[in-house]
Amino acid sequence: MVxxxxxxxxxxxxxxxxxxxxxxxxxxQAVMINGxxxxxxNMTTKTLLPLRHPNRDFFxxxxxxxxxRDDMASMENPIFSLSKNPDTSIKEYTHNGHKLTVTPSVxxxxxxxxxxxxxxxxxxxxxxxxxxxxxxxxxxxxxxxxLTATNRHTGGKNYSQLVNAFERxxxxxxxxxxxxxxERELQGFGLxxxxxxxxxxxxxxxxxxxxxxxxxxxxRAVLSKEVLSINPDYFRLRGGIERRVYELARKHCGKQxxxxxxxxxxxxxxxxxxxxxxFRHQAKRIVNSEIMPDYKLSFDEEKDxxxxxxxxxxxxxxxxxxxxxxELFMPPQQQRRTKNSSxxxxxxxxxxxxx
Numbered sequence: 001m002v003x004x005x006x007x008x009x010x011x012x013x014x015x016x017x018x019x020x021x022x023x024x025x026x027x028x029q030a031v032m033i034n035g036x037x038x039x040x041x042n043m044t045t046k047t048l049l050p051l052r053h054p055n056r057d058f059f060x061x062x063x064x065x066x067x068x069r070d071d072m073a074s075m076e077n078p079i080f081s082l083s084k085n086p087d088t089s090i091k092e093y094t095h096n097g098h099k100l101t102v103t104p105s106v107x108x109x110x111x112x113x114x115x116x117x118x119x120x121x122x123x124x125x126x127x128x129x130x131x132x133x134x135x136x137x138x139x140x141x142x143x144x145x146x147l148t149a150t151n152r153h154t155g156g157k158n159y160s161q162l163v164n165a166f167e168r169x170x171x172x173x174x175x176x177x178x179x180x181x182x183e184r185e186l187q188g189f190g191l192x193x194x195x196x197x198x199x200x201x202x203x204x205x206x207x208x209x210x211x212x213x214x215x216x217x218x219x220r221a222v223l224s225k226e227v228l229s230i231n232p233d234y235f236r237l238r239g240g241i242e243r244r245v246y247e248l249a250r251k252h253c254g255k256q257x258x259x260x261x262x263x264x265x266x267x268x269x270x271x272x273x274x275x276x277x278x279f280r281h282q283a284k285r286i287v288n289s290e291i292m293p294d295y296k297l298s299f300d301e302e303k304d305x306x307x308x309x310x311x312x313x314x315x316x317x318x319x320x321x322x323x324x325x326x327e328l329f330m331p332p333q334q335q336r337r338t339k340n341s342s343x344x345x346x347x348x349x350x351x352x353x354x355x
Contacts, residue, residue, distance in 0.1 A: 060140050063124055063127040063128060063131070066123040066124050066126070066127035066149075067123060067126075067127065067229050068119055068120075068123050068149075068229065068230045068231075068232055068234065068235075069119065069122045069123040069126045069227040069228065069229055069230070070119050070122065070227060070228055070230050070247065070250070071118070071122055071218060071221045071222070071226060071227050072221070072226045072227065072228060072251060073217075073218075073221055073226065074115070074118070074218075075228065075247045075248070075250065075251040076248075076251055076269075077093060077095075077100050077176075078091070078093055078244070078268075078269060078270060078271025079100070079102055079110075079172075079174065079191075079271075080109070080110055080111055080112040080114065080115050080244075080271070081108070081109045081110065081111040081112065081240070081271075082111070082112055082239075082240030082241055082243075082244055082270070082271060082272060082273070083111065083240060083273070084111055084113065084240075085108075086107065086108030086109075087104060087108050087109045087111075087273075088104050088105075088106065088108055088109070089104070089109075090102065090103050090104070091109070091271070093268075093271070095268075095269075098176070098177060099176065099177065100174065100175070100176045101174070101175040101176070102172065102173070102174055103172070103173045103174075103175070104168075104171065104172050104173075105167070105168065105171025105172065105173075106171075107164070107167050107168050107171055108168060109168065109172050110165075110168040110169045110171075110172040110191055111168070111240065112240045112243050112244060113165070113240075114165040114168050114169050116146075116150040116152075116235065117146065117162075117165060117166070117169060117192075117212065118169070118191065118192075118214070118218065119150070119230070120141065120146050120149055120150060121139045121141065121212055121214060122218070122222055122227055123149075124139060124141070125139060125222050126222065126225065126227060129222075129223075129225075135222070135223065137193075137213055137214045137216070137219040138211055138212065138213045138214075139211070139212050139213075139214070140209050140210070140211050141209065141210050141212060142207070142208075142209050142210070143159055143162055143207040143210060146162070146210075147159075147162075149235075150235045151232075151235035151236055152235075159207055162207070162210075163197070166192070166195040166197075166210075166212075169190070169191045169192045169195075170190050170191070170192050170193075170194065170195060171190065172190060172191050173188055173189065173190055174188065174189055174190070174191070174217070175187070175188040176217075182224070187217070189215045189216065189217055190215060191215060191218070192212055192213060192214055192215060193213040193214065193215055193216075194213045195210065195211065195212050195213070196210065196211040197209075197210050198210075198211075228250055228251065228254070230246075230247075230250055231246075231250075231293035231294050233293040234246055234293060237291070237293075241270065241272060241279075241282050241286070242286055242291070242292070244270045244271065244272075245266070245270065245283075245286060245292070246292055246293060246294075246295075248261075248266070248269055248270065249292070249294070249295045249308045250294065252308075253295060253308045253310060255310065255312070256310060257309065257310055258307055258308060258309045258310065259307070259308045260305050260306070260307045260308075261305060261306055261308075262303075262304060262305045263276065263279070263280050263283060263304050263305060263306065264276065264304075266279075266283065266306060267279045267280075280304075283299060283306055284299050287299045287306065292308075294310065294311055294312065295308045295309060295310060295311060296308075296309045296311055297309070
C-alpha cells in the first residue's frame with residue numbers, strides 16, 4: 001500500500017503476496033498517490049522458464065580451468081605420429097599379447113599435436129562429470145578456447161590448421177583388442193567419429209563452435225575415468241619425442257619416486273621411426289636438456305637405460321642420491337659382474353617395471 005510519511009513524501013508499504021502455485025495471479029487494490037488513483041492491475045509472478053531441451057545431445061566445453069587429462073590407453077600405446085610430416089604407412093604394435101594396427105588416411109596418420117584436441121575434450125568431460133554435469137560423446141568446443149588451453153597462437157592460420165587436424169583424427173583408423181572400461185573386443189574405429197564446424201558469418205572464416213564426437217573406445221575410457229592428469233607444460237614441449245616420452249613417464253612412473261626403462265623398449269613404446277642409434281642420441285639430448293615436466297632424467301651408458309626421477313617434493317633428489325650411494329658402495333666383485341653382464345642388462349630391462 002501507499003501512504004504519506006510525516007515529511008510529506010510518499011511511502012510504498014509491502015503488499016504480502018499469497019503463494020498458491022508456481023505461477024499465480026495477484027490482484028492489487030486501487031491506491032491513492034498524491035490524490036491520484038491507481039487503477040486495479042493484474043500482476044503475474046513467474047518461476048524460471050521451463051527446461052526446453054532436457055536431453056541435449058552434446059556437452060558444452062566451457063570450463064576454463066579444467067585440468068589437462070590424457071587417456072591411459074593412448075598414453076601406453078604408440079598411436080600417433082611423432083612428426084608433422086605426413087605418414088601414410090600402416091603401423092602394427094604388439095605388446096603383452098595385445099595387437100594394435102593403425103591405418104592412416106591419404107592425409108597421413110594423426111600426429112601427437114592433433115592429440116591436443118582429444119586431451120582438451122577429455123579434460124572438459126572429466127571436469128564436467130566432477131561438477132555433476134551430464135556427459136555426452138559429442139563435445140561442443142570453441143576454437144579460441146581450444147587453442148588457448150593447448151598453448152597455441154590464435155591467428156587465422158591456426159584456425160585453418162584445425163580443419164586438417166580434425167581430418168587426420170577422423171581418418172586415422174585403429175584395429176585393436178585393448179580394453180577400455182570393462183570391455184575388450186576386437187574392433188575398428190576412428191579416433192573421432194565425426195566433427196562439425198559452424199562459422200560466424202559476421203567474422204570472416206572465424207569458427208563459432210565445433211562439435212567433436214569421440215569414438216566409443218575413448219568415450220568409455222572417459223566414463224571409466226581411465227585418465228591421468230598431465231602437467232600443462234606438456235603443451236610447451238616442442239618435439240614429438242619429448243611429448244611421447246613424457247606420456248610414458250607419466251603413465252609408468254606416475255607418483256612413484258623413480259622408474260627405469262631400457263632404451264630398446266622405450267624406443268618400441270614411443271613409436272619412433274628413427275633407428276635405435278638415433279633414438280638413443282635423442283634420449284640423451286632430452287636427458288641433458290632437463291626440460292621434462294615433473295621428471296628429472298638420467299641415462300646409464302653401461303646399462304643402456306633411462307631412469308625417470310619424480311621432481312615433486314624431494315622424491316627425485318632422494319631417489320637419485322640412493323642410486324648413487326648404491327653404486328658407490330657396491331662391492332668390487334659385484335661391480336665386475338655388473339660390467340660383464342652389461343650386454344644382458346638392456347634385454348632384462350625390456351620387462352622391468354612395466355605391465
